[in-house]
Amino acid sequence: MVLIPKEFDIETYNYKLPEDLIAYYPPKERTESKLLVIDRKKEEFYFHEKFSEIENYLKEGDLLILNNTKVFPARIKGKKATGGEVELLLFQKPEGFIFTTSALIKGKRIKKGQEFKVNDAIKIKVLEKYEGGKFLVELKSKEYKLEELIYKYGKAPLPPYIKREPEDIDLERYQTVYAEKEGSIAAPTAGFHFDEILLTKLKEKGVIIKYITLHIGYGTFAPIKVKDIRKHKIEPEYVEVDEEVISEIKLAQAEKRRIIAVGTTVVRTLEFIARKGFIPYKGFCDLYIYPGFNFQVVSAMITNFHLPKSSLLLLVCAFAGRSLIFKAYEEAIKRKYRFYSYGDATFII
Structure with a gap:
């Protein structure tokens, strides 16, 4: 030893x-x-x-x-096809209509290939699963650019020891x-x-x-x-x-x-x-x-x-x-x- x-x-x-x-x-x-x-x-x-x-x-x-x-408002919530909720912490601010970034994902049984939706405005697909709870995800939107949508649906990325939901003040x-x-x-x-x-x-x-x-x-x-x-x-x-x-x-x-x-x-x-x-x-x-x-x-x-x-x-x-x-x-x-x-x-x- x-x-x-x-x-x-x-x-x-x-x-x-x-x-x-x-x-x-x-x-x-x-x-x-x-x-x-x-x-x-x-x-x-x-x-x-x-x-x-x-x-x-x-x-x-x-x-x-x-x-x-x-x-940037890096925390965003989505839903699985089953209705289960997930929360992502995006490592980069998404831009354009399609964007790939690493992320942390909170949710049960997250698998490669799985898809989530954010209010029908953003589609998210899990491309890879890494060690330490990290994932590679692809974000897609049709009508509006992702950098606009992240401000509509994203929240302030408060650290996990602040045990409350992000508010407008944040x-x-x-x-x-x-x-x-x-x-x-x-x-x-x-x-x-x-x-x-x-x-x-x-x-x-x-x-x-x-x-x-x-x-x-x-x-x-x-x-x-x-x-x-x-x-x-x-x-x-x-x-x-x-x-x-x-x-x-x-x-x-x-x-x-x-x-x-x-x-x-x-x-x-x-x-x-x-x-x-x-x-x-x-x-x-x-x-x-x-x-x-x-x-x-x-x-x-x-x-x-x-x-x-x-x-x-x-x-x-x-x-x-x-x-x-x-x-x-x-x-x-x-x-x-x-x-x-x-x-x-x-x-x-």
Whole structure:
């Protein structure tokens, strides 16, 4: 039997969270989320009742980088010929009158060749069945393009731990205010806490704000099914980083200014770009960050509280150390902070 070092054992990254601390709905206002500041050097925590107080921690010259991906309504319900209901999470936004994409399907006894209907407007056929509950499906429509129909029949792709049906509010709030480039099946949730007023205040303060794009796919939230975290693989996700952002990063590094990533997706993108030689890039990113990783770009990060044994939790533990992160989570639980996508925020400095 091969012994796995504790820092690479997935069970090392498990914790218990009371069910009532999972945020099922967003706060009334975006900046009303609570904020926990985690100071890595001092190993201290600072608790704030409102995220908007992050303004006090940001200063002139800071480079704040956000992910401007936009979530499409990727959850869609259909019916079998027998009348049984199925729900699909589409991995790509369908376009045109016929489109093929990977998907997750919730339903009983799903087989290759099976067909579903969505209100007689969309026909869906299962082309292949893969491991892990994934399928290849073909969508067809006659009268209207699929990109129009997905907005009529699709819902916001809320994560499974939000145990309710998506509502109209989710099409707005499961999205950042700066979402621009459509293509994600999950939101860059660290950005939920910013509104236009706060972003304007930060710009006026001299904070430089730039954007990258990472279209979040199944890879970001896929469960880790191996005991040794080093054996986990991240599925590639599409990223775009332009020359302007690269130039700003190089300048900030030369002037020893902070580069602050809003979200784990931005962290992964920036560190991936560093390993590509800091050049503009359009393509796929499969960088997997876990404890032991050497960060080359990111000075600080804003992120939410993450699920136990997830690749996102591994990333923040790599950045701040498992011990400090778990102490922060323990204290946040005591103080009734709200967890996960619609929950409260951390600023790791």
